[in-house]
Amino acid sequence: MNNILKAIILGIVEGFTEFLPISSTGHLIIVNQFVSFDEQFTKLFDIVIQLGAILSVVIYFRKRLFHFVKEQGSYFQSQTADLWKKALVGVLPALVIGALFGKQIQRSLFNPTIVASALVLGGLALIFLENRKQQEKITSVSLLNYRTVLVIGLIQCLAMIPGTSRSAATIIGAMGLGCSRLVAAEFSFFLAIPTMTAASVYSLLKAGFTMTPEEFVVLGIGFVVSFVIALLVIAGFMKYISRKDFKPFGYYRIILGGALLTYFLFVR
Numbered sequence: 077m078n079n080i081l082k083a084i085i086l087g088i089v090e091g092f093t094e095f096l097p098i099s100s101t102g103h104l105i106i107v108n109q110f111v112s113f114d115e116q117f118t119k120l121f122d123i124v125i126q127l128g129a130i131l132s133v134v135i136y137f138r139k140r141l142f143h144f145v146k147e148q149g150s151y152f153q154s155q156t157a158d159l160w161k162k163a164l165v166g167v168l169p170a171l172v173i174g175a176l177f178g179k180q181i182q183r184s185l186f187n188p189t190i191v192a193s194a195l196v197l198g199g200l201a202l203i204f205l206e207n208r209k210q211q212e213k214i215t216s217v218s219l220l221n222y223r224t225v226l227v228i229g230l231i232q233c234l235a236m237i238p239g240t241s242r243s244a245a246t247i248i249g250a251m252g253l254g255c256s257r258l259v260a261a262e263f264s265f266f267l268a269i270p271t272m273t274a275a276s277v278y279s280l281l282k283a284g285f286t287m288t289p290e291e292f293v294v295l296g297i298g299f300v301v302s303f304v305i306a307l308l309v310i311a312g313f314m315k316y317i318s319r320k321d322f323k324p325f326g327y328y329r330i331i332l333g334g335a336l337l338t339y340f341l342f343v344r
Contacts, residue, residue: 079290082111083298087125090298091305094129095265096313097202097244097325102195102332105188105238106339117291123279124295128302130272133265136310141266155218159266165222166229166263167270173233174275181236192337194239199329202244202322205251213254217263224253225263232267239333242268247322257317265310 089107093100104122112118134141143156214220231249235242243264250260287295 077111079113079294080297082113083121083294084301085111086121087128087298087301088305090122090125091129091132091302091307092309094126094302094306095133095243095268095310097198097241097247097322098329098332099191099195099198099239099241099244101238101241102191102336105191106336113294117287119279120287121295121298123276125298125302126272127276128299129306130269130276132303132306132310133268136307137265141269159217162217162220162222162225162263163266163270166225166232166267167274169226169230169233170236170271171274174236178236182238186238188336188340190237191239192333192340194237194241195329195333195336198240198244198248199326199333201248202326202329205248206321206323206326210251210254212256214250214259215256217259217266220255220259220263227253228263229267232271241329242271244325244329257321258314261314261317 086104086107089103090100093103108118113121140156140159143154214224228246228249231252232242232246234240235245246264246267247257247260250263251257255263
């Protein structure tokens with residue numbers, strides 16, 4: 077399989093799974109058994125296609141992210157500024173815990189059993205939350221207070237456990253704290269921007285920028301494919317949750333976790 081086709085396949089997987097509560101890590105582990113580059117280039121490629129997915133969030137929510145209108149006599153007090161401030165506060169726990177324990181967590185927990193177990197547990201949590209009768213106290217991102225934002229950011233750190241899914245962790249955390257599905261999903265997207273950007277830039281600086289012309293083309297294709305697919309997925313996901321719940325994602329996670337565990341125990 078040539079590298080361009082690999083870039084397209086992996087870009088599709090990243091773009092499709094990054095923002096759904098189904099774990100992009102779990103899917104990439106499966107796909108990488110059949111489609112991958114050499115170890116060093118794979119690390120750089122994964123970072124670049126993740127940046128493509130981040131850009132899709134910025135483009136989709138551009139009107140809310142960059143609509144600075146002076147309110148109460150200050151741009152700093154506008155709804156857009158408030159959104160950015162909440163996203164930045166929410167990312168603080170991940171920056172601190174990631175800096176202190178990120179490497180140890182990845183080194184200790186990155187194995188198929190942990191990934192499969194995290195997929196199943198996350199699926200059960202989504203189903204439990206949907207079955208629980210709870211009043212939605214927070215129906216708009218503007219109603220989130222900074223204490224709640226900080227707790228959601230802390231819960232997001234569970235995504236450092238491979239297979240958990242950053243999206244699932246933030247959605248489960250937000251819903252558990254009384255947010256509506258729409259608010260949980262929206263804030264998950266907003267929180268993804270500083271979280272994923274910080275992680276990607278840090279990893280990119282570690283990986284370095286040296287590459288051949290062919291590798292540059294492969295990275296560009298992966299970036300564009302990831303961006304386009306993620307943009308389509310975000311649009312579809314936002315329409316979906318306005319009418320339906322997260323249960324199908326929970327069931328899917330449980331099935332995928334079981335399949336992943338079976339594969340590594342009995343097939344590989």
